[in-house]
Amino acid sequence: MMTSKTATIQAPEPSALSTLIAASNDSSPLSANTIQILHNLQHQHSWTSLQVHNLSVDEAGVPLDPQSSDTAPFPLISGIPPHRVYTHPDEQLFMLERNLRDDEIAPERTYVLPAAQGQSWSLQKLAFAFDSLPVPETESDHPQPTIRDGPENKAKQLAEYYERRKQARATQEWGGKRLLLSMVDKRMGGEGTVVYYIVQEGVVKPRQN
Amino acid sequence: MDFTPSLPIPISFISGSYFLFSIDDVTYLRREHHICGVLIGTLPQIPQQNVFLGLPLQLMPEEARLLVEKGVAYIVDEAKAQRDGMKALMEADRQRYLQDLESQGLQASRLQATRREQQREEVLKKMEKKKATKVKKDSEQKQQPVPAHTDDAPSDLEMFASSPQPAATPSGEGQSSQASVPPSYPLFTHLHSQGYYLSPGLRFGCQYLAYPGDPLRFHSHFLVASAEWDEEIKLMDVVSGGRLGTGVKKGFLLGGVEKNAEKSQAEGQDTIRTFSIEWAGM
Numbered sequence: 001m002m003t004s005k006t007a008t009i010q011a012p013e014p015s016a017l018s019t020l021i022a023a024s025n026d027s028s029p030l031s032a033n034t035i036q037i038l039h040n041l042q043h044q045h046s047w048t049s050l051q052v053h054n055l056s057v058d059e060a061g062v063p064l065d066p067q068s069s070d071t072a073p074f075p076l077i078s079g080i081p082p083h084r085v086y087t088h089p090d091e092q093l094f095m096l097e098r099n100l101r102d103d104e105i106a107p108e109r110t111y112v113l114p115a116a117q118g119q120s121w122s123l124q125k126l127a128f129a130f131d132s133l134p135v136p137e138t139e140s141d142h143p144q145p146t147i148r149d150g151p152e153n154k155a156k157q158l159a160e161y162y163e164r165r166k167q168a169r170a171t172q173e174w175g176g177k178r179l180l181l182s183m184v185d186k187r188m189g190g191e192g193t194v195v196y197y198i199v200q201e202g203v204v205k206p207r208q209n
Numbered sequence: 210m211d212f213t214p215s216l217p218i219p220i221s222f223i224s225g226s227y228f229l230f231s232i233d234d235v236t237y238l239r240r241e242h243h244i245c246g247v248l249i250g251t252l253p254q255i256p257q258q259n260v261f262l263g264l265p266l267q268l269m270p271e272e273a274r275l276l277v278e279k280g281v282a283y284i285v286d287e288a289k290a291q292r293d294g295m296k297a298l299m300e301a302d303r304q305r306y307l308q309d310l311e312s313q314g315l316q317a318s319r320l321q322a323t324r325r326e327q328q329r330e331e332v333l334k335k336m337e338k339k340k341a342t343k344v345k346k347d348s349e350q351k352q353q354p355v356p357a358h359t360d361d362a363p364s365d366l367e368m369f370a371s372s373p374q375p376a377a378t379p380s381g382e383g384q385s386s387q388a389s390v391p392p393s394y395p396l397f398t399h400l401h402s403q404g405y406y407l408s409p410g411l412r413f414g415c416q417y418l419a420y421p422g423d424p425l426r427f428h429s430h431f432l433v434a435s436a437e438w439d440e441e442i443k444l445m446d447v448v449s450g451g452r453l454g455t456g457v458k459k460g461f462l463l464g465g466v467e468k469n470a471e472k473s474q475a476e477g478q479d480t481i482r483t484f485s486i487e488w489a490g491m
Contacts, residue, residue, distance in 0.1 A: 085491070117445065120441045122442055123442065123464070126463075181486070183444050197487065200487075201483075206454070
């Protein structure tokens with residue numbers, strides 16, 4: 001009786017995340033962490049067009065020094081969030097003056113730097129990540145915004161906004177390069193929560209939240 | 210209102226801290242150099258009243274160093290200045306005593322000289338009388354003049370007249386050149402040069418609070434933490450700093466000197482890299 005009963009008990013199905021990690025070719029902890037964060041972005045935060053970039057080669061195709069342990073290659077995730085993740089306070093003021101809402105502006109590709117709690121970080125590593133980050137793309141490929149009310153006026157204001165943003169990117173007055181620093185507690189007792197912090201290069205004034 | 214104190218301003222260095230005791234200096238530095246410091250003076254009778262504090266103003270070592278490097282102020286080691294001042298005072302006393310002695314000596318010698326003169330005249334008169342009687346007694350005897358006793362005590366006068374002039378008193382300013390500062394000093398100067406007012410960050414568990422203008426008019430923008438280029442940063446610190454900062458409408462600013470030999474040599478100075486961190490809210 002006992003033996004037959006234990007035989008019927010099956011090991012629980014591995015979670016969707018575990019299967020995903022197991023299915024990947026790379027079994028390094030860094031890779032597993034990256035997949036976990038990507039999974040979280042995709043399913044909890046509904047990001048789309050997610051990609052994993054490997055920073056051993058920068059965007060211009062120049063290989064980075066693999067000898068130095070501090071600048072060892074690390075992965076970077078990019079994707080398009082369902083709504084804007086960050087609005088600079090001056091940008092927000094500009095939008096308010098033109099009666100533009102957050103959801104009227106197309107979300108852009110945002111970069112996410114995966115990290116795990118307990119992982120050692122330094123200014124040098126952070127600077128390296130920022131240095132290898134591509135310059136924000138110019139406004140050639142933003143999708144046509146959906147126009148609901150007062151079509152002509154709205155289109156004009158949006159065009160004005162995109163023009164201004166282009167300008168602000170060149171001068172960095174609405175902040176420089178930015179990325180999301182994501183952290184997972186993977187140590188003993190870590191329950192898989194992922195937290196996100198916006199990191200920007202330079203002295204960028206805080207939002208009025 | 211726009212009073213400018215005589216520069217450079219003395220900063221008192223007392224038992225490891227830097228203080229300003231003049232309200233004119235305090236207002237001038239705050240107005241012109243964005244240096245606020247912290248008022249720490251209480252009322253002697255009610256020391257527990259610590260909401261509104263007055264002079265003296267305590268400066269962070271970074272502030273003192275910055276002012277000295279700008280040439281606006283200099284540091285006075287108060288203990289040393291006090292000791293030297295006392296020494297200078299004693300020296301002055303000694304000089305005055307010597308001068309007194311000298312003038313007393315001069316007077317005494319002058320008195321003595323006049324007395325001798327009188328005595329000599331008396332003696333001369335007596336001799337004249339004697340001579341006159343002698344001439345009367347035996348007129349054929351040849352007259353012999355008595356030699357005048359002229360060389361009496363000139364040495365005293367000359368000795369005191371050639372006494373040395375009192376030496377110029379030392380300035381009495383125990384100037385110690387530089388304040389020793391924590392390694393976060395480059396970040397401090399970087400933010401200060403961008404027009405930020407910086408105050409100690411104890412209230413928010415960071416190194417500095419950076420205000421975009423005078424702290425009386427603005428809320429601070431950043432909780433500032435400094436790190437060495439290759440110093441390990443704990444992600445937990447980033448989380449706590451970032452989350453606390455966002456909770457109080459501030460950013461968490463992490464920065465330090467970039468250790469890049471080529472770059473710093475080319476520019477001749479340190480390059481500072483800073484990163485502003487905020488909670489993403491997701």
